[in-house]
Amino acid sequence: MPPRKANRPSKKDEGLARTDNNLKNHSWPIIYPINQKNFYTDYLKRDDQALVWRQRSDVAKGDREVKDRGFQQDGDIEKETPGNYGKEYEEQQEVWGSRVIVIHPGSRNLRIGRASDALPKTVPNVIARHSTQSESEEEVEPRPKRLKIEDDPRDEPDDTGDSTPQRRTRGSSRKSASIVEKEAPQVDSSFQSLFHELSQDLKSQMRQNKRRVLPNSRETVINHNKKYIPENIKEHNDPYRAEWTPVSSGFMHFIGHEALHIADNSTPRYKLFWPLRDGVFNEHDYTSKRRWLEDVTTILKESLLKELNIQANDYRTLSAVLVIPDLYDRIYVTEMLDLLLREFQFAQVCLFQESVAATYGAGFSSACIVDIGAQKTSISCVEEGMVVPDSRLNLKFGGDDVTTTFMQMLLANSFPYSDINLFRRYDYLLAEDLKIKYASLNEADVVVQFHNFHVRAPGEETIKYGFKTYDEIYLAPFSLFSPRILELEDKLRGRRSLWARSFDIYDDVPNDPVSLVQNSLHKSPANEDVEMLEDINHNGGTLIKQINHSVPNSTPTGDITPKTPQPGSPTPEELSELPDGGLVSIVTGGNGNNRVGGSVVEDSEPENETPAILPLDVAIVQSISYAAKGDEKRSKDFFSGILLVGGGSMTSGLNHLLEERLVKQKGNLGNLIISSPPRELDPQVLVWKGASVFGKLNSTNEVWIKQGEYDILNSRVLPYKTLWMW
Numbered sequence: 001m002p003p004r005k006a007n008r009p010s011k012k013d014e015g016l017a018r019t020d021n022n023l024k025n026h027s028w029p030i031i032y033p034i035n036q037k038n039f040y041t042d043y044l045k046r047d048d049q050a051l052v053w054r055q056r057s058d059v060a061k062g063d064r065e066v067k068d069r070g071f072q073q074d075g076d077i078e079k080e081t082p083g084n085y086g087k088e089y090e091e092q093q094e095v096w097g098s099r100v101i102v103i104h105p106g107s108r109n110l111r112i113g114r115a116s117d118a119l120p121k122t123v124p125n126v127i128a129r130h131s132t133q134s135e136s137e138e139e140v141e142p143r144p145k146r147l148k149i150e151d152d153p154r155d156e157p158d159d160t161g162d163s164t165p166q167r168r169t170r171g172s173s174r175k176s177a178s179i180v181e182k183e184a185p186q187v188d189s190s191f192q193s194l195f196h197e198l199s200q201d202l203k204s205q206m207r208q209n210k211r212r213v214l215p216n217s218r219e220t221v222i223n224h225n226k227k228y229i230p231e232n233i234k235e236h237n238d239p240y241r242a243e244w245t246p247v248s249s250g251f252m253h254f255i256g257h258e259a260l261h262i263a264d265n266s267t268p269r270y271k272l273f274w275p276l277r278d279g280v281f282n283e284h285d286y287t288s289k290r291r292w293l294e295d296v297t298t299i300l301k302e303s304l305l306k307e308l309n310i311q312a313n314d315y316r317t318l319s320a321v322l323v324i325p326d327l328y329d330r331i332y333v334t335e336m337l338d339l340l341l342r343e344f345q346f347a348q349v350c351l352f353q354e355s356v357a358a359t360y361g362a363g364f365s366s367a368c369i370v371d372i373g374a375q376k377t378s379i380s381c382v383e384e385g386m387v388v389p390d391s392r393l394n395l396k397f398g399g400d401d402v403t404t405t406f407m408q409m410l411l412a413n414s415f416p417y418s419d420i421n422l423f424r425r426y427d428y429l430l431a432e433d434l435k436i437k438y439a440s441l442n443e444a445d446v447v448v449q450f451h452n453f454h455v456r457a458p459g460e461e462t463i464k465y466g467f468k469t470y471d472e473i474y475l476a477p478f479s480l481f482s483p484r485i486l487e488l489e490d491k492l493r494g495r496r497s498l499w500a501r502s503f504d505i506y507d508d509v510p511n512d513p514v515s516l517v518q519n520s521l522h523k524s525p526a527n528e529d530v531e532m533l534e535d536i537n538h539n540g541g542t543l544i545k546q547i548n549h550s551v552p553n554s555t556p557t558g559d560i561t562p563k564t565p566q567p568g569s570p571t572p573e574e575l576s577e578l579p580d581g582g583l584v585s586i587v588t589g590g591n592g593n594n595r596v597g598g599s600v601v602e603d604s605e606p607e608n609e610t611p612a613i614l615p616l617d618v619a620i621v622q623s624i625s626y627a628a629k630g631d632e633k634r635s636k637d638f639f640s641g642i643l644l645v646g647g648g649s650m651t652s653g654l655n656h657l658l659e660e661r662l663v664k665q666k667g668n669l670g671n672l673i674i675s676s677p678p679r680e681l682d683p684q685v686l687v688w689k690g691a692s693v694f695g696k697l698n699s700t701n702e703v704w705i706k707q708g709e710y711d712i713l714n715s716r717v718l719p720y721k722t723l724w725m726w
């Protein structure tokens with residue numbers, strides 16, 4: 001006889017519920033007993049359900065430790081009523097804010113301050129440590145890279161006997177103060193030809209815009225620069241002598257500005273380490289996780305002490321808001337969280353995403369945030385305080401790439417200080433300064449101009465140089481719209497060499513957040529196709545090309561692209577014929593300036609790959625189209641609220657050029673508004689400002705990760721404590 005099924009009534013049982021005429025004798029639903037074998041519930045099986053009981057029992061045990069540390073308890077927050085939003089409430093917020101530290105780490109700058117402060121302190125996110133060689137001595141090739149010249153007379157060791165390439169080049173520079181430097185600096189020929197191409201495009205664009213373009217401007221610049229004789233200035237005649245950080249073998253490390261101002265040839269030698277690179281772990285320069293953690297800890301601790309006067313034993317009484325990228329690396333976030341709660345022992349920590357912070361800072365409820373940092377550019381659409389996950393893009397270029405390109409272009413035009421090497425500290429600072437002063441995206445600035453600057457190398461006489469510029473001041477920042485010209489091969493060197501990617505322990509799928517628009521870069525036409533597209537642009541007038549936006553399967557988000565075309569990638573001809581449903585249009589002007597600059601994506605074998613790049617305007621259109629998902633109203637809303645933040649967005653004329661290019665691409669966008677931060681706030685600190693606004697809100701209790709919770713659940717607490725799907 002087959003076994004009786006427990007949850008099904010037998011014919012005999014059913015019979016009991018029915019009368020002879022087969023009608024039920026009552027209308028109550030019959031509830032059958034549950035088959036215990038197949039029954040599942042997660043009641044009291046999930047961490048968050050148990051947590052509340054654990055916390056209560058902690059309190060019952062008289063665990064008042066946290067309260068003794070002085071930070072506000074849940075009970076205090078409950079006292080708040082909607083009615084007390086007056087002066088008292090503001091005062092309360094200020095007091096609360098003074099106990100919250102907001103930390104926004106960047107590839108170049110760490111921004112740190114109390115949530116109650118008006119502005120953060122900016123500390124270069126760098127540490128100098130004792131080493132046998134400085135970073136410029138360690139690097140074999142200078143930055144920007146030069147063509148190798150076989151019989152370069154400068155290869156002779158100079159009279160100091162120092163034969164390192166850096167020292168040799170510096171030696172020749174010393175000579176250049178007295179001997180006229182005739183030879184043109186050698187810049188890679190493929191760079192030269194791209195530079196020439198962009199320059200021609202700019203000329204025709206300027207002519208179209210009825211601007212005067214003088215013939216032979218570039219030749220004038222080159223001739224002047226070649227003949228320029230630099231001038232030596234005696235130390236006592238130089239009122240702006242550089243102040244170098246005094247060092248001695250007793251000082252094991254320096255951080256921030258002090259580190260940047262250590263002479264490259266100091267005794268003892270120091271080497272600079274930047275813990276973040278392209279917005280993630282710097283696995284290129286670090287060889288051990290422990291050293292990385294130590295450096296981040298030292299930079300943070302010393303910044304807290306020097307800038308905010310916060311001693312180590314105050315940490316336990318303070319809360320910390322950590323600002324993280326929108327498309328974060330999961331291991332980076334968990335490492336930082338662990339550091340702040342275990343090493344620093346902050347009372348509680350909360351995580352906040354950069355683009356949401358930017359909307360808080362600007363007071364926007366919805367916006368498309370374009371954050372151009374030093375080494376990465378991130379674009380995300382935010383709607384009612386939440387990032388639209390599929391709109392997140394992270395491109396591996398930023399202000400630093402503009403600086404390098406600017407120097408490359410100057411060198412191509414016979415820049416008289418031909419030995420500039422951005423690995424040298426004083427040269428890096430000089431190059432940044434020249435870029436900030438002269439780079440501009442205003443066509444009106446594209447004229448032959450004369451500038452001068454001083455090279456102040458440690459222990460040497462100051463040398464005054466003069467140089468002329470023409471279109472390089474425009475074309476260097478223009479590389480954001482034409483990233484093909486950027487030097488990208490070193491970008492992902494060493495990536496994943498220390499921290500492996502985080503995988504889900506159950507299904508072995510990468511844990512990092514997924515964004516469809518970032519993944520769609522897998523599907524963009526690969527480099528070969530892009531080049532064909534560009535050829536077509538050169539030959540024709542205005543063309544409209546469309547890139548298939550087909551949504552890939554949920555593959556992990558990342559940085560790198562295979563160089564070969566993906567199977568089934570559409571050819572340019574196919575692209576132009578695709579229908580418009582869910583597609584992005586790229587309008588390329590007859591001048592050929594607008595172009596798709598390279599495809600992108602990620603994979604587990606980063607070494608052989610190239611990093612994620614896409615022209616800025618194309619990337620914005622892509623991000624918005626993924627956020628709007630075909631809804632025209634939403635798309636218009638995002639286009640009417642594009643907010644430019646980050647240091648790289650401060651180039652003059654960027655807003656205007658971006659607007660022009662977006663209109664060209666999308667036609668009538670309705671109300672296209674590209675905003676800069678309101679109230680004249682510095683775009684570099686807007687994200688920090690927004691996070692500080694959030695940090696001051698004392699009604700955000702559920703997002704704070706407290707020591708006790710972290711002790712019990714570790715990073716498993718994150719799904720319950722983030723404002724987004726962790």
Ligand SMILES: Nc1ncnc2c1ncn2[C@@H]1O[C@H](COP(=O)(O)OP(=O)(O)OP(=O)(O)O)[C@@H](O)[C@H]1O
Binds near residue numbers: 107110652
């Ligand atoms: N006035 C300016 N004009 C142009 N660029 C500028 C200006 N001021 C700063 N920058 C550039 O901004 C960059 C630094 O920006 P920011 O501090 O936002 O970067 P970060 O947060 O350290 O980096 P990331 O976002 O890549 O991690 C540098 O490349 C710097 O040259």
